[in-house]
Amino acid sequence: MRILVVEDDLALASYIQKGLVAEHHAVDTAADGEQGRSMAIGIDYDLVVLDLNLPKVDGLSVLRGLRQRKASLPVMILTARSKVEDRVQCLDSGADDYLAKPFSFLELSARARALLRRSHLPSESVLKVRDLNLDRIERRVERGGRPIELTTKEFALLEYMMRNAGRRLTRAMIIEHVWNLTFDSTTNVVDVYINYLRRKVDDGFPIALIHTVRGVGYQLSAEGGMA
Amino acid sequence: MSAGAGSFSRLPCDQEVLGELLHSLSQPLTSLRCSLELSIDDLAEQQQQTVSTALLQTDAVIGMIQLMREYLDADQRPAHHPVALMPVLRSVMEDISSIAAVRSIRIHVAGTCASEIRVAEPRLRLAFQYLILAMIERQPAGSAITLFLGEGPAGALLRARCDRPLGVLETGPFGNASGNARLKRDSIGATIRRVRMAIAVRILAGAGAFLAFDDGAPGFVLRIPRSCGVKPGSSSSI
Numbered sequence: 001m002r003i004l005v006v007e008d009d010l011a012l013a014s015y016i017q018k019g020l021v022a023e024h025h026a027v028d029t030a031a032d033g034e035q036g037r038s039m040a041i042g043i044d045y046d047l048v049v050l051d052l053n054l055p056k057v058d059g060l061s062v063l064r065g066l067r068q069r070k071a072s073l074p075v076m077i078l079t080a081r082s083k084v085e086d087r088v089q090c091l092d093s094g095a096d097d098y099l100a101k102p103f104s105f106l107e108l109s110a111r112a113r114a115l116l117r118r119s120h121l122p123s124e125s126v127l128k129v130r131d132l133n134l135d136r137i138e139r140r141v142e143r144g145g146r147p148i149e150l151t152t153k154e155f156a157l158l159e160y161m162m163r164n165a166g167r168r169l170t171r172a173m174i175i176e177h178v179w180n181l182t183f184d185s186t187t188n189v190v191d192v193y194i195n196y197l198r199r200k201v202d203d204g205f206p207i208a209l210i211h212t213v214r215g216v217g218y219q220l221s222a223e224g225g226m227a
Numbered sequence: 228m229s230a231g232a233g234s235f236s237r238l239p240c241d242q243e244v245l246g247e248l249l250h251s252l253s254q255p256l257t258s259l260r261c262s263l264e265l266s267i268d269d270l271a272e273q274q275q276q277t278v279s280t281a282l283l284q285t286d287a288v289i290g291m292i293q294l295m296r297e298y299l300d301a302d303q304r305p306a307h308h309p310v311a312l313m314p315v316l317r318s319v320m321e322d323i324s325s326i327a328a329v330r331s332i333r334i335h336v337a338g339t340c341a342s343e344i345r346v347a348e349p350r351l352r353l354a355f356q357y358l359i360l361a362m363i364e365r366q367p368a369g370s371a372i373t374l375f376l377g378e379g380p381a382g383a384l385l386r387a388r389c390d391r392p393l394g395v396l397e398t399g400p401f402g403n404a405s406g407n408a409r410l411k412r413d414s415i416g417a418t419i420r421r422v423r424m425a426i427a428v429r430i431l432a433g434a435g436a437f438l439a440f441d442d443g444a445p446g447f448v449l450r451i452p453r454s455c456g457v458k459p460g461s462s463s464s465i
Contacts (some may be wrong), residue, residue: 015261106264187329193325215279216264
């Protein structure tokens with residue numbers, strides 16, 4: 001996929017570019033709103049990652065201009081503003097997603113994937129990783145043909161991990177997406193639920209799908225180790 | 228001290244200064260977080276361990292900055308459409324009950340209430356989350372928390388009861404009427420809990436509600452006067 005990153009902080013822009021290139025995207029950068037607007041309109045991108053505070057033309061003006069010319073182009077806003085009102089204004093102006101700084105690259109990457117998937121592929125009703133299947137409509141999970149009973153939260157956690165299979169997920173990302181809570185370093189609920197899932201999903205199978213990523217969090221991967 | 232007319236723009240108030248500093252801090256912190264994350268795979272195992280530790284510390288700083296922002300934003304009072312209390316409380320409980328279960332704490336929600344409050348829905352969620360999480364964290368394993376949301380003649384009432392007092396008066400932040408937090412220098416976890424409660428108090432007070440801790444029994448009572456919102460189907464407003 002081809003992605004445009006409009007960010008005037010050159011260090012941050014280069015880190016985002018490096019990370020997205022490592023995920024096999026083609027990435028261009030623009031350092032101000034004028035250049036960003038011109039590139040976004042003139043080149044066929046799959047996604048625009050747009051900072052709000054930009055020199056020459058601010059991000060919100062770029063976004064409004066883009067919406068008039070390319071209504072379906074996914075746009076993710078990056079901003080240091082985090083108030084509810086800022087978020088509402090961005091979404092009302094046509095942003096598809098909004099990521100407040102400071103953020104982790106993993107979070108940006110996960111959201112970019114979600115936007116690209118939404119715009120290019122129909123939503124999958126059944127997620128599959130190796131012999132593990134999760135039916136989002138029927139709310140059924142089975143591995144190797146064996147049904148697995150999950151609680152609501154366990155199901156939501158497994159669905160989030162399967163949607164991001166092969167990607168590292170931080171505890172903060174998991175608690176924000178699955179529990180809808182701001183990250184709380186004082187609770188171990190993520191670790192506890194990962195253990196619950198491991199018992200149900202990996203125990204008794206020769207290959208473990210859920211892995212701990214030291215210093216980061218967890219990953220569900222088809223390239224499993226021994227259970 | 229005097230300054231020539233027009234030589235300075237208006238000096239920002241404390242809240243604006245802090246807001247600007249946090250805003251400025253977020254940019255280099257994002258670069259730092261991303262650079263650590265993206266470098267870790269290129270390092271030898273021993274260096275990975277060092278960078279992993281640095282990542283965890285960076286996340287802790289990011290968490291603190293988010294709390295500071297939430298605290299600064301908590302008492303903003305722009306006009307909002309009224310939000311129904313019960314659906315937000317039930318939605319928060321769906322997320323939090325699993326955290327309580329991990330600590331072997333049972334939570335019951337009871338009552339019926341159609342009242343609303345004029346506050347942004349995400350802020351109301353945050354206030355409920357922080358209040359209930361604070362209760363959970365103070366309770367011993369095997370205990371129970373009961374939440375009752377109902378309506379009285381003056382407005383809505385959320386009564387939360389638990390086994391162990393929340394100890395808010397001992398810990399300081401809400402001990403004085405002005406709401407200025409007096410935080411002890413103790414563990415980060417305890418500080419986070421108290422700041423979160425301070426955020427909840429500011430959000431709810433900003434919407435015109437009244438919160439009392441350990442009032443007669445362990446827990447809290449939240450009173451939401453009728454004037455804080457409107458009843459469904461009513462055209463009244465503040």
